[in-house]
Amino acid sequence: MDRLVHHELRAALAALLAFVICAVAVAVVRGIPTAPFGRAALYLGGLVALLAVFTLLEAxxxxxxxxxxxxxxAVPVDPERALPPEDFWHDQPVSRRMFWFILVPTLPVALLWEPWVIVFPLGSALSWAGKAALVAHWERRHGRLLWRGHIASRPWELSYSPLSPPPPARTATDAPPG
Known part of the structure; x- marks a missing residue:
């Protein structure tokens, strides 16, 4: 199983890494693109504003x-059918498939045609980071953790588990049972 917030963060980190690699490659091969700073800042500001509005609409x-x-x-997690949870930072902090899916088309287009194409991975990274923030806010507000992949054949379906495990049962004298 995979926490939904970790899934979104993996995709955002992959897109951000693809953006950095494309930006460095374009700067080395073609030089730093020349455009008036005001125009570039206006485009980036517009992109951030558009993504913020879209994230608010998703909320x-x-x-x-x-x-x-x-x-x-989302449905409750069935403990018998649940896969073991992943360890976000140690297992795979960056989605490799998403990284290659973004890098392979973006880099040649940026090098051979238009260098400003490198902004598209940045937009994707911001979008996925916004969705990760939305998921984290929902989890905190509802006291549940959202999971993907509780059924291996349908990984897009969501399930939830309590934010923290239930406390152990206690007796009237506050001693643990048994």
Missing amino acids: TRIKGVSEVRYFDA
């Missing part, structure tokens, strides 16, 4: 846009 319950509706529809 609503508007049909067709809302991600929160999927979070609310």
